[in-house]
Amino acid sequence: MKTPKRLMPLVEDGLVDEVLSRLMSGKEADVYVVRCGSEIRCAKVYKEAAQRSFKKAAQYTEGRKVRNSRRARAMEKGSRFGRKEQEKTWQNAEVDALYLLADANVRVPEPYGCFDGVLLMELVTDAKGDVAPRLGDVEMTQEEAIINHAIIMQDVVRMLCTGIIHGDLSEFNVLLDEYGPVIIDLPQAVNASANNNAQAMLERDVDNMTRYFAQFDPFLLDSQFGKEIWKLYEEGKLQPDTILSGEFEETNEKANVGEVMVEIKAAYEEEQRRLERLRENN
Secondary structure, three states: OOOHHHHHHHHHHOOOOEEEEEEEOOOEEEEEEEEEEEEEEEEEEOOOOOOOOOOOOHHOOOOOOOOOHHHHHHHOOHHHHHHHHHHHHHHHHHHHHHHHHHHHHOOOOOOOEEEEEEEEEEEOOOOOEOOOEHHHOOOOHHHHHHHHHHHHHHHHHHHHOOOOOOOOOOOOEEEOOOOEEEEEEEEOOOOOOOOOOOOHHHHHHHHHHHHOOOOOHHHHHHHHHHHHHHHHHOOOOOOOOOOOOOOOOOOOOOOOHHHHHHHHHHHHHHHHHHHOOOOOOO
């Protein structure tokens, strides 16, 4: 096929030898099957912000750190340079997340780098070597649903242990190869510790996946994996190999504001006494 304009620099630089076909067009990128030497990979070409239809992007980028202070200021002001840097940050978030998650044994495509808004990565295939289907296009038995759901929950746990939440996880952002689910599409990956929407997004990701698999195993509808995972995370008890039960007990206990205020006042007074002693000694 004719080489798309955005892929021409990669062809000219020898990173891509041939564009074989267009795989899909999504809300934030177009994906192509490409040949790199003897290997078949995929190239994800990110759309510009004006073309991208991903909604409420600011909710996802909240808490992301920009090391260069000049870039951070420009992004805050929304200048032309700032918008360009914002685009780079959005695009690099996915490749950074892929490297981090691969090291954490989360099943994601292997990344090969991001070049001028194009992410080169592994082409996930099935047992026949064809492009792996999206989870939403696959029928499965109840047993297969139980196994695949458990794999996804474990990967969600491993992701959270690295500090990342997918933020847009559904049956359309998971591929199924011969070994099981592979999580894709991570430019909106959420910083779990710095984003005020983190808990809601984590629970939404988990609920989306659970509802999908419940088509094949209705018993999953009674589970509370999202709440269980977040509770363990908040308490500092979540580990990559944590075994989940899917159970969560809601607590209706209300904080005793009066007692809390008394404790705060006592702590404050103690601190004042300590400072007074230090002044007297000096």
